[in-house]
Amino acid sequence: MxxxxxxxxxETGDHVALGQALExxxxxxxxxxxxxxxxxxxxxxxxTQEAFLKAYRNIDSFxxxxxxxxxTYRIARNVCLDAMRRRKFRGQFIFDWFKQPDSDYEFPDxxxxxxxxxxxxxxxxxxxxxxLPEDFRSVIVFREIQDLSYHEISQILDIPEGTVxxxxxxxxxxxREQLELYGVTP
Amino acid sequence: MNDIKxxxxxxxxxIDGLLSDQxxxxxxxxxxxxxxxxxxxxxxxxxxxxxxxxxxxxxxPFAVSRLRQKMRSANQDQWQYDxxxxxxxxxxxxxxxxxxxxxxxxxxxxxxxDNDMIDDEISIMFESLEQDALSWSDIENGTTxxx
Numbered sequence: 001m002x003x004x005x006x007x008x009x010x011e012t013g014d015h016v017a018l019g020q021a022l023e024x025x026x027x028x029x030x031x032x033x034x035x036x037x038x039x040x041x042x043x044x045x046x047x048t049q050e051a052f053l054k055a056y057r058n059i060d061s062f063x064x065x066x067x068x069x070x071x072t073y074r075i076a077r078n079v080c081l082d083a084m085r086r087r088k089f090r091g092q093f094i095f096d097w098f099k100q101p102d103s104d105y106e107f108p109d110x111x112x113x114x115x116x117x118x119x120x121x122x123x124x125x126x127x128x129x130x131x132l133p134e135d136f137r138s139v140i141v142f143r144e145i146q147d148l149s150y151h152e153i154s155q156i157l158d159i160p161e162g163t164v165x166x167x168x169x170x171x172x173x174x175x176r177e178q179l180e181l182y183g184v185t186p
Numbered sequence: 187m188n189d190i191k192x193x194x195x196x197x198x199x200x201i202d203g204l205l206s207d208q209x210x211x212x213x214x215x216x217x218x219x220x221x222x223x224x225x226x227x228x229x230x231x232x233x234x235x236x237x238x239x240x241x242x243x244x245x246x247p248f249a250v251s252r253l254r255q256k257m258r259s260a261n262q263d264q265w266q267y268d269x270x271x272x273x274x275x276x277x278x279x280x281x282x283x284x285x286x287x288x289x290x291x292x293x294x295x296x297x298x299x300d301n302d303m304i305d306d307e308i309s310i311m312f313e314s315l316e317q318d319a320l321s322w323s324d325i326e327n328g329t330t331x332x333x
Contacts, residue, residue, distance in 0.1 A: 019257065022250050045245060049253050056257050122239040127234075143202075144236040163263040165195035172201070172230050184235065 017068060025069055026052070028146060035141035036080040039130030040087065051076035057150055066155040073146075074156045077138060083157055084134075121184060128178035136171035143168055148160050193220060197227045 029051060034044045055062075055075045062071055129137050142153045143164075150161045153160075159165070179185070196213050199205050205213065217224035 019254070022253065026250050026253065027245055030249070031240055031243050034243050035240065042311055045235065045249060049249070049256065053256055053260060057260055105289055113266075120239075121235055122243070125239045140234075140236065144234060145240045147237070162191075162195055165198040166191050169194040169198045169230075170233060173226055175236070176229055177235055179234070186233075 018052075018072070020060055021068065022052070025072060028069075029072060031145055032073060032141055033076055035129060035145050035175075036077060036134075036138060037084065037155055038126035038137070040084055042080075042083050042087065047079055048076065051079040054079060064129055067152075070148075070152050070155045073142070073148075074158075077156065081134065124179060124182045124184045127182065128175050132171060132174055136167060137173060139164060139168045140171045140175060190220070190223070193223055197223065197230065200227070201230050201233075202283065 026048065030044060030048045033048045033051065037044060037047065052070070055072045058075075059135045062068065066074075068084060117152060127138065132140065138157060142148045143150075148156070153164045154161045159167075193213075193216060195208075196205070196216075199215055200210055213227075213246055214224070
């Protein structure tokens with residue numbers, strides 16, 4: 001199920017392993033960060049770099065309970081949540097795109113699906129993601145965008161696999177309902 | 187585990203293509219008793235356009251080389267990072283511990299200045315009683331006193 005398998009990465013638990021995995025891992029973590037922080041206006045590139053640097057500096061604490069890349073994902077998610085919390089604490093957490101809608105992104109008539117299809121679907125996906133509670137957003141990001149297995153998601157989020165599945169069911173339901181409101185259909 | 191949660195989990199597995207045809211038929215049979223879930227199952231089978239819309243999300247081409255540069259710098263100042271981390275974890279924690287210890291000492295009864303305060307209050311009380319006694323003696327003697 002997963003695109004990036006355990007044996008893709010030499011899990012020696014040292015800096016070299018992470019360094020070697022960078023080319024493959026970076027774009028994937030970047031996409032995960034983009035999904036988790038969707039609509040927050042936070043700098044995805046900065047957060048991704050911060051996550052990798054944090055992983056690199058703390059590689060000694062990697063115990064090998066999970067694979068190196070799920071461990072990196074977990075760090076990336078924590079970096080995102082910390083950044084969003086800091087932003088919220090400062091009272092600056094605004095959905096930048098959504099507070100002042102760009103004229104290119106006008107709400108379409110839900111009955112006219114062509115309008116949404118012709119626009120950048122990513123905008124609507126991000127808008128729907130931003131409306132999900134964080135726990136649900138993460139499972140959508142890790143399953144739908146990252147194509148990770150339930151087991152891998154359960155390791156990243158530190159929840160049982162059954163919870164991953166039921167949470168995924170609810171998250172998909174919420175996403176579908178939001179996207180329907182915006183006139184976006186699969 | 188209740189039936190609804192179990193069915194939700196199986197729906198998720200079905201959406202992700204993890205059930206055999208036989209299992210799918212069994213699931214659909216079970217869902218007949220739960221029309222709302224059956225409806226949601228059918229809706230979710232259509233999939234979400236999330237993956238396709240994120241397929242083109244890419245970091246800038248120099249991001250990895252920039253990160254490698256930062257990692258090299260991180261190697262050089264790793265001791266600073268470690269020092270800050272150790273400070274945060276141990277020195278700061280033990281400092282807070284010492285402060286909490288002294289606060290606790292101050293708050294625990296018997297270790298405060300309560301005794302001195304009580305002594306002061308008792309002496310004030312005695313003084314006022316003494317004055318009251320004097321006032322009564324003034325009244326008995328037919329004289330007035332101004333307090």
